[in-house]
Amino acid sequence: MGHLHLTGWYPHPGATLTKFGEGEVQQQMRMSHMFGRTLREAPGDAELPSHRLMLRAAFMRPLGAGIYSLLPLGWRVVRKVEQIIREEMNAIGGQELLMPVVHPADIWRESGRYDAVGPEMTRFKDRGDRDMVLAMTHEEIVTDLARQEINSYRQLPMLVYHIQTKWRDEPRSRGGLIRVREFTMKDSYTLDLDEAGLDEQYKNHWRAYERIFRRAGLEFVVVGADTGMMGGSASHEFMALSQYGEDIVLICPECGYADNREVATFERDPATGEAPLPMEEVETPSTTTIQSLADFLDIPLAKTAKAVFYRGDSGKFVFAVIRGDLDINETKLRKASGEGGLTPATVEEIRAIGAEPGYGSPVGVRNALVVIDESVRDSPNLVAGANRIGWHLRNTNPGRDYAPDVIADIASAEAGFPCPTCGAPLTAERAIEVGNIFKLGTRYSQALGAEYLDAEGMSHPIVMGSYGIGSGRVSATIVEQHHDDRGIIWPVSVAPYEVSLMWIGGENETEPQEAADRLFDELTRAGTEVLYDDRPERAGVKFNDADLIGNPIRVSVSSRTLGKGEAEIKLRAASEAVFVPLTEVVPTVRGMLDALYATLRDDARAAGGSME
RNA sequence: CGGGGUGUGGCGCAGUUGGUAGCGCGCGGCGUUUGGGACGCCGAGGCCGGAGGUUCGAGUCCUCUCACCCCGACCA
Structure with missing residues (x-):
């Protein structure tokens, strides 16, 4: 409609003239003139499915690291x-x-x-x-x-x-x-x-x-x-x-x-309410990790305190402490410490505040912002480092043994932890x-x-x-969410074209080509976006490219289908094709497209469901 | 920025103890084929990422460098 295919005189046989303002996208394309060729193999350095498929299907090409040209598709x-x-x-x-x-x-x-x-x-x-x-x-x-x-x-x-x-x-x-x-x-x-x-x-x-x-x-x-x-x-x-x-x-x-x-x-364990016990040193050779410490003393991880050291952007030393069974969430710690950024501290920096890597605790340290997790506040008598190689302290308690500057939630939530609102994993x-x-x-x-x-x-x-x-x-x-081992399976709303059309047969076989030409014309007139594979390629090449590019509907004709006056129509997402009389192709395709669009539209109508 | 990896024809790759480059796909021509990436014949296409060095001789060994990819750090 308004699209004039001007092969007669226009210098580029694939060209189409479109009235200004009529549509954002050109409605049709002949693959014989499409810029960009599909690749049988993806470049070796592409790993993600979307990356591999979008390169193979000629959707884009790299120019430099993180810089891409988008091809017509x-x-x-x-x-x-x-x-x-x-x-x-x-x-x-x-x-x-x-x-x-x-x-x-x-x-x-x-x-x-x-x-x-x-x-x-x-x-x-x-x-x-x-x-x-x-x-x-x-x-x-x-x-x-x-x-x-x-x-x-x-x-x-x-x-x-x-x-x-x-x-x-x-x-x-x-x-x-x-x-x-x-x-x-x-x-x-x-x-x-x-x-x-x-x-x-x-x-x-x-x-x-x-x-x-x-x-x-x-x-x-x-x-x-x-x-x-x-x-x-x-x-x-x-x-x-x-x-x-x-x-x-x-x-x-x-x-x-x-x-x-x-x-x-996540939902925290309730405070144990245990009474503080006297702090005492314990010799713990070769226990620089929390796991080895817990194994050596034969206590659960949750009875230990883990120290993690950072240098904040402001230059301040941030000394984070969390119960041994939990991990620090750096985003939370950044907020709690008031630092814009955190970098792991070096061994020299750690020693400079009086702590010892592998055996660190806030007891006796100086010039550090001590941030403790709520778990440390609520779990008395944790085993913490003695700031001396080979030694730990039993029964450390914040407030008594050291003064935390900040008590906050700095713990990382993990799979299986109880939901903060309902307690489910x-x-x-x-x-x-x-x-x-x-x-x-x-x-x-x-x-x-x-x-x-x-x-x-x-x-x-x-x-x-x-x-x-x-x-x-x-x-x-x-693409990540919509592909299979053959290629992309575009939702109709964002597919490069609505329909992949092709003829199958020998180069000298004219009937399939003429029938496909007519369907191309009819589909285009009906307002359908068509990618027409008019190339003299073998069936396998055309099918594979259509599957790779992933337009939602494939229409093909060959002497086989034409013998019964039919065309084959297949949804990219379906395994089986249907055969319809040539005169029914346009209404059938329109009907399938309407159904595809309707599904997405109905989904969109239900919007608002995720709102809190 | 740390760790790892890769650079050889458009794409995927091979290249031995150093001896002046090869395979598949793709591309061009001709012929045969023609419903799920055909076959035959002919052909085009590569300063082996770059620079320096060792050597009679470097794709191959050494140094430096650049680019790209992956993991981490980081991050709208």
């Missing part, structure tokens, strides 16, 4: 993901704009992040010797826009977003599009009068994200998350469960509790973070002076939120 997928995001952002009142990729450093100095952010932000100078940075996110820029454009409470609330390239010089990119240095992200920003307005927009985003991911066919969970260096009051992450995920989420199968491990808690799953929502508050509006006047003429900082979705990461994550 991959770009179509990403654009479809982005279009879904657009629609759902617009549906909650979002206005799309576009902010720059290159920023003057001054705006980052205003927020204080120029110095706070490490080498993952790339800095350079322009020809005038001015400091510049590559955008890794856009809070500063949107806040700058807000302070220029927003003056009055009458202009709020507001929701703006863009879909823009970001550059983060990750210390280690990995896994194809899952974690890259250059990537595209939808980031939206909300501007509100107050916390209540922010709450509303936060919830709107939550629901919009659920619809987005359901429409894209992703299985996900929403978890509570750390607010990190962004400096905000609340944050949730949308996590796609995958064995290749970099995050670990703790989930309660009973009550639905779910948190990123960074912040996950938690499960731990690997997950890929595909989206996040974040209450920024007034951190940036205060720093940059983005204020509005209320009805009384009083000035207030704008209350902000920021919300991100990586479109490339979403695309790759969909």
